[in-house]
Amino acid sequence: MSASGNKDFRDQLGKFRLDSGPSLPTSWHPPSQSEPSSDAHLARTKRVSTACDFCRKRKKKCDFRYPNCSACTRAGVRCTIPPPGPQVASASVPRDQLENLQKRVQWLEEVVQRKSGIAVADLPTGAPVDGESDPDWWYQVPAMIATGGGRPSATSMSSPAGSGGSSATAGPTGSEASTAVGTELPNVGEIFRDQLEHRRPSVARPKSAPRVLRLSSLEEAERVAGQYFDSMGYQYPFMSRLEFMGHLRHVYTGGVPSPEVHNAYHIILAISLLIGSADATQAAEFYHASQETLPLALQNEDLPAVRALLGLALYTLFATAGPSVWHVLGATMRLATSLGLHKARSSSNLAEEEMAKRAFWSLYNLDRLIASTLGRPLGIADEDISVDLPRELNDDGLEAPGSSAMTIPLQVVRLRRIFSRIYRYLYSSLPRPTPQEAAAMLSHFRREVDDWRMAAPVYPSALLYSTSYYDYLYYTTLLLMYRPSPRNPTPDVTSIVSCGDSSIQVIRSYWDSYSVGKLKWIWLTLSQVYFAGITILWCLEQNARSLRESQPAPWHPDEQMMRRGIQAVVVLLEEFGKRRPGVDRLAETFRHQSTIIFSQMAYQQQQLEAQQQRQQQPPPQPPLVPLQSVSLAAPPPPPVPLAPILDDVLLEDGSGAVPMIDPQMAEQLFYSYNWFQEEMASYYTL
Missing domain, CATH: 1.25.40 (Serine Threonine Protein Phosphatase 5, Tetratricopeptide repeat)
Structure with missing residues (x-):
C-alpha cells in the first residue's frame, strides 16, 4: 500500500465509529461547563490514535503498514489496534477487521437498496421503514420488488426521536417510491430464496438476448x-x-x-x-x-x-x-x-x-x-x-361489452366458476348426499349452466368460433355433472339421458373440427373423445339393463346419429394411434367393446320380437310322451351369440369366434375413467 493510501486509510480509520444510535442533529452543541469533565474531554478530542498496541507498549513510532506494521512484522506478532471509542469493549481488534466490517456493512446496504429500493445508508440507525398501519402492505412487497418500486415517501415516515425530521428526507423521492420492505420483520420469502434455494435476487434483466429465430418474412x-x-x-x-x-x-x-x-x-x-x-x-x-x-x-x-x-x-x-x-x-x-x-x-x-x-x-x-x-x-x-x-377493453383502450376480444374468455371464466362448484361438490371425499339432495343440487347446477349458455354473447369477429366453442364447453360441463361420480354413483333417468345426448354433441364437435383439418391431436382431445365414447356405451348398457328387468329404456337417441357418433370415436382413436404410439391398443379395445354392445342390443331386439310373435300365436299343444322319457334336470341355457351385423363399418369382427356377452362390461368400462386418467398421465408425463 502506498504512503498516500496509508494516510487515507488512517484518516478513515480515525473517523470510523461503531455508533449504535442516530446521528447527531445539526443543532447539537458541545456540553456546558457544568457537565462532567470526562464528557468535556471526550468532546474536545479531535483525533484517535491509530498506533498499534505493540508500538504503543514499546513507545515507538508506528509506520501504520497494512495489515501489519514493520515492527510487528519483524517481531512476528499480529498487529492489533485499540478500539475506536469508549462504547465498545476494550479488547483490541486486528487492523484489517475494521476495514472488513466496513466493507461488509457497505455491501449489505447495497443489497438492501438493490432488492427493496431503500437507501438505508442515508437513514439513521433505528429509522422506521415498514408499511406503518397498512395491514395488507406485505402483499405489495413482491410486486414492489419486481417493478423496482421504492419505499414510502418521506412524509409518510415518522422521524426518529431527536433528529428533527431532517434525516427522514433521505432516499428516493415520493415520485420514485410508494411502498417499502419492512426491516423490523423478517421477509420469509427472501430467507428461503437466498438461503435455501440460492436463487438470484430481483434484479434488472439484461437489455439484450441471445440468437433470434426468424421466419421467411x-x-x-x-x-x-x-x-x-x-x-x-x-x-x-x-x-x-x-x-x-x-x-x-x-x-x-x-x-x-x-x-x-x-x-x-x-x-x-x-x-x-x-x-x-x-x-x-x-x-x-x-x-x-x-x-x-x-x-x-x-x-x-x-x-x-x-x-x-x-x-x-x-x-x-x-x-x-x-x-x-x-x-x-x-x-x-x-x-x-x-x-x-x-x-x-x-x-x-x-x-x-x-x-x-x-x-x-x-x-x-x-x-x-x-x-x-x-x-x-x-x-x-x-x-x-x-x-x-x-374489463372488456379493445386494443384502443375503450370498453366494449359484448363486442371485444375479451368477450369469449370472460364468458369462459364464468362457466369455469360454475364448473368448479360442480367439481368440488361431486368429486370429493365428503359423505354421499341423499338421492333427493343430489337431484336438487344437479337441478340447481343445470339451471346455472343453461342460463350461462342462453346469456353467452357472440363476438362478431369470431362468430363461428365462439358459438361452437360455447356449445362444446356447455356439453362437456353436462358430462362432468351427470356421469357417475364419487358422491352420485347411481345416476337417475335424467342423468342417463343427459349423458347420452351430451356425449353425442361432444363427439360431433370434435368430428366437425376433424372434417376441416383443425383437430388438435393432444391428450386433452384424446381424453374427451374417449370419455364421450364410453359414456354412450354406458348409456346403451343402461337401456339393455332396463330391458332385462322388463322396464322401459330410459334413453331414446336418434339411431343414426348415435351410430355415427360411435363410428366417429373409432375413426378418431385410430387416427390418434397413427400419431401417438400406444393409442392404437385403446382404439382396438373400444371397437371390440362397441361391437359387443351393439350385438347385445340386436340380440335383445330379436328376443323381444320373437316374444311378441309368440304372444300373438296360440300356444301349441304339447305332444304326448311316455312318463319314463321325461328328464328331471333342465337343459343348460345356450350361449348368447353375436347378433347379425348391423353396421359393417363398426361391428365387423372377422375372428369367427362366438363371444359371450358380459352384462357388466359397459359398467366396468365406464368406471375405468380413473384407470384411463392414470394411464394417460403416466404416458404423457403429466
Whole structure:
C-alpha cells in the first residue's frame, strides 16, 4: 500500500465509529461547563490514535503498514489496534477487521437498496421503514420488488426521536417510491430464496438476448402469430396482441429483444406452429430457442415470469416433449398467489392491472381444465379469490361489452366458476348426499349452466368460433355433472339421458373440427373423445339393463346419429394411434367393446320380437310322451351369440369366434375413467 493510501486509510480509520444510535442533529452543541469533565474531554478530542498496541507498549513510532506494521512484522506478532471509542469493549481488534466490517456493512446496504429500493445508508440507525398501519402492505412487497418500486415517501415516515425530521428526507423521492420492505420483520420469502434455494435476487434483466429465430418474412410471422391469437388467444388472453405485434415488428426490423420479449416471441410462434402445421420440427426449434432465455424470464417474481410459465404450459399442452403441464401449472399458481394476483388490488396503471387480471384468469381456466381431466385437486379455491374479472377493453383502450376480444374468455371464466362448484361438490371425499339432495343440487347446477349458455354473447369477429366453442364447453360441463361420480354413483333417468345426448354433441364437435383439418391431436382431445365414447356405451348398457328387468329404456337417441357418433370415436382413436404410439391398443379395445354392445342390443331386439310373435300365436299343444322319457334336470341355457351385423363399418369382427356377452362390461368400462386418467398421465408425463 502506498504512503498516500496509508494516510487515507488512517484518516478513515480515525473517523470510523461503531455508533449504535442516530446521528447527531445539526443543532447539537458541545456540553456546558457544568457537565462532567470526562464528557468535556471526550468532546474536545479531535483525533484517535491509530498506533498499534505493540508500538504503543514499546513507545515507538508506528509506520501504520497494512495489515501489519514493520515492527510487528519483524517481531512476528499480529498487529492489533485499540478500539475506536469508549462504547465498545476494550479488547483490541486486528487492523484489517475494521476495514472488513466496513466493507461488509457497505455491501449489505447495497443489497438492501438493490432488492427493496431503500437507501438505508442515508437513514439513521433505528429509522422506521415498514408499511406503518397498512395491514395488507406485505402483499405489495413482491410486486414492489419486481417493478423496482421504492419505499414510502418521506412524509409518510415518522422521524426518529431527536433528529428533527431532517434525516427522514433521505432516499428516493415520493415520485420514485410508494411502498417499502419492512426491516423490523423478517421477509420469509427472501430467507428461503437466498438461503435455501440460492436463487438470484430481483434484479434488472439484461437489455439484450441471445440468437433470434426468424421466419421467411415479417408477413409470414404476422400470419403465424395471428393464428395463435385467433385461436388460443381467445381462450387464454394473457398476452397482449397489440404489444406482441409491436415486439414482432421490432425483431424483424433488426432489433434485439430483451430476454422476456425473446422468450414470449419464440414460445408463441412455437405454439402456433405446433397447432397449425403437421411438421413439428420448426415448432421444436422455436421452443428450444425460447428455453435459452427462460431462466432470465423467470429470475424475478413478477408478471413477465407468470406469462413465461403460461406460455410454457400451453406448449406442453400440445407437445409430447417438454416438462409436465401439471407441474408447470402448479409452479405458476404458486407464483401468481405469491404476487397477490388472486387478490383485489388497486393500481395506478390500468393497462398493467388488466394484464395481471388476464394472466390470473387464464391460469384459472387452465387449472380447472387440467385438474378435472386428470381427476386431481384444484390449484386454488374459489373462496380465496377476490380479484375482479378483466374489463372488456379493445386494443384502443375503450370498453366494449359484448363486442371485444375479451368477450369469449370472460364468458369462459364464468362457466369455469360454475364448473368448479360442480367439481368440488361431486368429486370429493365428503359423505354421499341423499338421492333427493343430489337431484336438487344437479337441478340447481343445470339451471346455472343453461342460463350461462342462453346469456353467452357472440363476438362478431369470431362468430363461428365462439358459438361452437360455447356449445362444446356447455356439453362437456353436462358430462362432468351427470356421469357417475364419487358422491352420485347411481345416476337417475335424467342423468342417463343427459349423458347420452351430451356425449353425442361432444363427439360431433370434435368430428366437425376433424372434417376441416383443425383437430388438435393432444391428450386433452384424446381424453374427451374417449370419455364421450364410453359414456354412450354406458348409456346403451343402461337401456339393455332396463330391458332385462322388463322396464322401459330410459334413453331414446336418434339411431343414426348415435351410430355415427360411435363410428366417429373409432375413426378418431385410430387416427390418434397413427400419431401417438400406444393409442392404437385403446382404439382396438373400444371397437371390440362397441361391437359387443351393439350385438347385445340386436340380440335383445330379436328376443323381444320373437316374444311378441309368440304372444300373438296360440300356444301349441304339447305332444304326448311316455312318463319314463321325461328328464328331471333342465337343459343348460345356450350361449348368447353375436347378433347379425348391423353396421359393417363398426361391428365387423372377422375372428369367427362366438363371444359371450358380459352384462357388466359397459359398467366396468365406464368406471375405468380413473384407470384411463392414470394411464394417460403416466404416458404423457403429466
